[in-house]
Amino acid sequence: DVKVTQSSRYLVKRTGEKVFLECVQDMDHENMFWYRQDPGLGLRLIYFSYDVKMKEKGDIPEGYSVSREKKERFSLILESASTNQTSMYLCASSLERGSLQTQYFGPGTRLLVL
Amino acid sequence: KQEVTQIPAALSVPEGENLVLNCSFTDSAIYNLQWFRQDPGKGLTSLLLIQSSQREQTSGRLNASLDKSSGRSTLYIAASQPGDSATYLCAVLTDSWGKLQFGAGTQVVVTP
Numbered sequence: 001d002v003k004v005t006q007s008s009r010y011l012v013k014r015t016g017e018k019v020f021l022e023c024v025q026d027m028d029h030e031n032m033f034w035y036r037q038d039p040g041l042g043l044r045l046i047y048f049s050y051d052v053k054m055k056e057k058g059d060i061p062e063g064y065s066v067s068r069e070k071k072e073r074f075s076l077i078l079e080s081a082s083t084n085q086t087s088m089y090l091c092a093s094s095l096e097r098g099s100l101q102t103q104y105f106g107p108g109t110r111l112l113v114l
Numbered sequence: 115k116q117e118v119t120q121i122p123a124a125l126s127v128p129e130g131e132n133l134v135l136n137c138s139f140t141d142s143a144i145y146n147l148q149w150f151r152q153d154p155g156k157g158l159t160s161l162l163l164i165q166s167s168q169r170e171q172t173s174g175r176l177n178a179s180l181d182k183s184s185g186r187s188t189l190y191i192a193a194s195q196p197g198d199s200a201t202y203l204c205a206v207l208t209d210s211w212g213k214l215q216f217g218a219g220t221q222v223v224v225t226p
Binding site for chain 2: 004031033040041042043044045048050056058090092094097100101102103104105106107108110
């Protein structure tokens with residue numbers, strides 16, 4: 001079974017803090033994704049990566065950056081956390097590209113910024 | 115820009131009834147359409163994937179149809195059970211790199 005793990009289930013941070021969210025997958029997947037999920041808005045793509053050291057912006061990259069130094073690990077960084085970044089953050093990975101691609105999700109990190 | 119809509123946002127049915135969940139999308143240029151299940155406070159689990167050239171997919175009590183020309187998909191869950199209570203999300207794959215566009219989900223409650 002594919003396993004995608006996220007470093008924290010719940011996180012409370014203060015405005016202005018630098019926040020790191022870690023995601024690790026154990027199936028040698030090429031592609032990794034970061035989403036945020038807000039009530040009524042569904043999941044929105046923040047960043048994705050299709051290879052080590054490669055990254056692409058998603059639909060809402062402002063206020064975030066990412067790092068992928070190793071294939072299995074994809075980190076989301078909030079450079080200076082703000083209250084509007086309070087959300088559920090979900091990481092996902094996938095192996096294929098094209099029409100057979102499906103994504104495997106981690107359990108999520110619920111972030112509260114005070 | 116692709117928009118994915120799921121109506122209704124929530125529904126409640128008695129155990130044993132069939133569930134019908136709807137998903138619509140605005141741009142028919144998709145690679146595939148996927149249905150996911152999300153339990154409260156948890157990540158997403160893939161249920162069914164329909165490639166753009168297919169009309170439907172089935173897995174056990176679940177059946178999903180795809181009408182690309184009209185921009186619609188329907189997820190049928192036969193003989194619902196309390197364990198089917200969850201939020202169901204549909205998503206369309208908009209490019210080969212993996213950009214999924216999600217609907218906001220339908221929250222389902224199956225009462226015993």
